[in-house]
Amino acid sequence: MPNHMWMREDHNAFAATVKRFFDEEITPNKDAWTEAGVIPKSLWKKAGTLGILGATFPEAHGGLGLSRHFDAVTFLEQTKAGDSGWGVSVHNIAAHYITAFGTEEQKARWLPDLASGDKIAAIAMTEPGTGSDLQAVKTTALRDGNEYLINGAKTFITNGATADLIVLVAKTDPTAKGRGVSLIVVETEGLEGFAVGRRLKKMGMKRNDTAELSFTDVRVPLTNLIGTEEGQGFVQLMQQLPWERLILGYMALGASQCALEHTLTYVKERKAFGQRVMDFQNTRFKLAECATKIELLAAFCDQCLAELDAGQLTAEKAAMAKWWGTQTQCEIVDECLQLHGGYGYMSEYPISELYTDARVQKIYGGTNEIMKEVIARSLDLD
Template identity: 45%
Template sequence: MAKTLTGKTNLTTKTYLKEEHHIFRKAFAKFLEKEAVPFVEKWEEDRLVPISFWKKMGEQGYLCPWVGEEYGGLNADFGYSVVINEEFTKLGLGPGGGAILHSDIVIPYIDSYGTEEQKRRWLPGSVSGEIITGVAMTEPGTGSDLAALKTTAVRKGDYFVINGEKTFISNGILGNLFVVACKTDPHAVPGYKGISLIVVEEGTPGFKKGKQLKKMGIHSQDTAELIFEDAIVPVENLLGDENKGFYYLMSKLQQERLIVSISAIVSAERMLEITLNYVKGRHAFGKPISSFQNTQFKLAELATEIQIGRAFLDNLIEKHIDKENFVTEVSMAKWWTSALAKKTASECMQLHGGYGFMEEYEIARWYRDVAVQSIFAGTNEIMKGIIASNLGL
């Protein structure tokens, strides 16, 4: 695997990043150079990033930097999350071995909807790396259709009794705190109005982790099944109001899809960069394959599309930092950048020839790892449906 790079193919100026963000980037890249780069291959083989790395990230302030200082965070803006996401992606660690999911997708639920007691209970450990989180929505037989959830949480006195099964849960093996989507009102019409979010801790009676799932790519992020069999969870673990879970989930999808888009566009930038270097050094018929018109046109097209995607995405990041809502645009960004990443992987792998199919070449890993970007955070078909609906169709 290549070391972290500066992203030479990115020609845009990110106005949302200031001098302090660039200083932070250099420090984080140096941290990854020492604490991650030498171990990426082993993490891929082990199918997880060790807890010791999480704790090192926490010690340096690289987990949940946006969390308030009163809970151990740095009260940093979203630009710092962008930097961390970009540097992790350049390294080829997918969504940061689970750290991006933890910091910028799961913890925002607790920060936004948790009580003061819940925040003081869970946020400091999430910042330090003592707590590793996941969000449990997907179930066997259901994907984006949250109204079809079958996991139930029945109130019995001071406890909820949870029954059901979740699958494809990122951080499912290492995680020790999960935000679980449950049906608390099975008679609600429509069904999504009966969903609540309940925080379940490792060690909860009746809660166990299933098998670790074997994925085609992103091997270093552990993914598992979660099983609830009469799991006993205190009522005080309810996040926000009962039966408002669907609305809470929807409120955070803008940032989640933006994060996927950032990872997708950086993946495309990185694949283009390594392929440009490869074709300049690889010779066929007595000359570098970069001199062939087909190679030049393919890479020219990719460079153009990646640049367009980056410009659009940077504009949305600025809007997000300014707390604007842009459901249609972020749906466009998510499907378009993830589709572009898959296209870039295919074209760049082809330009590598037979070597592109070899595990020792970086493009092979990118090819398998970017495939899921069009699936998670809502499939690209769901994204197009949202866009169509907002167009009045």
């Protein structure tokens, strides 16, 4: 399994803490929470206590002030443990709009509760009528005295039904395209005009709370605009997207490792034609291919992480990590499920959940087709 050269003693210690958290707190509860379609708020508090939520937030605002590598550790450990249902990555992504672009007052106001797990965050971009084309969002946030008046609808929102704080993508100038977009924090508790619609039923990621949201004459203070200038939302999104896409690359990596490990165990136990499934040359070659792809994905993600650290990660390289990583994950889980035979299709075998959870990775965070557009635009095609 991959050797991440950047992992030092402190990363390994943090990884051990996070692994224990997943083994003790999530793995034994997976079935019950899958049935419930949601993960309880108490889990967030436990994660907060261990520093998992605020690892990379500033120390002055409840975090540990660590580098992004520590978040990469969390997402790797989560997926290596076979979970993608807990919306911790989305919580982290939403919070990083505040750490990156928020004023000191906003950081002090919101980050401590997000680090402790007292509050859960979501980011709401997608609307019923628009997903890939973010500039076309219809939700509006129009100035009215000291407040924004918000109207619109969002869909497919991870942590949507449980979120206390939503980073909302809305048009503060509906006449402009990208330049009219702003990011506004909506605190949901007791908020008039805000409603959670359907909790969406999905083919995979069943523990994950994915919901529709509606905003009807919702009022929030002007001071909830992230940053100080309206119309910066699109630029802010573009700046954060490389990291968000790299997160999906790391999650693809962890899930692929998990699939390979389960499959190695299975093929050693299962017999056909008087021998272990492991002993067929086809099985050994398929596993060798999966292991190779995992190493390549790890090397590429680590290269992107080093470039991110140096402020050099381009949108196109992050897009490569996202599309190739998630495509590779889907290929790996498919091969691994095939090696389980019919048992792989049964819910009681972890590979079945890994298979259904994987599919959405090619869709959210920007579809893989959009990733290829981003890459193609960076090439000299004229």
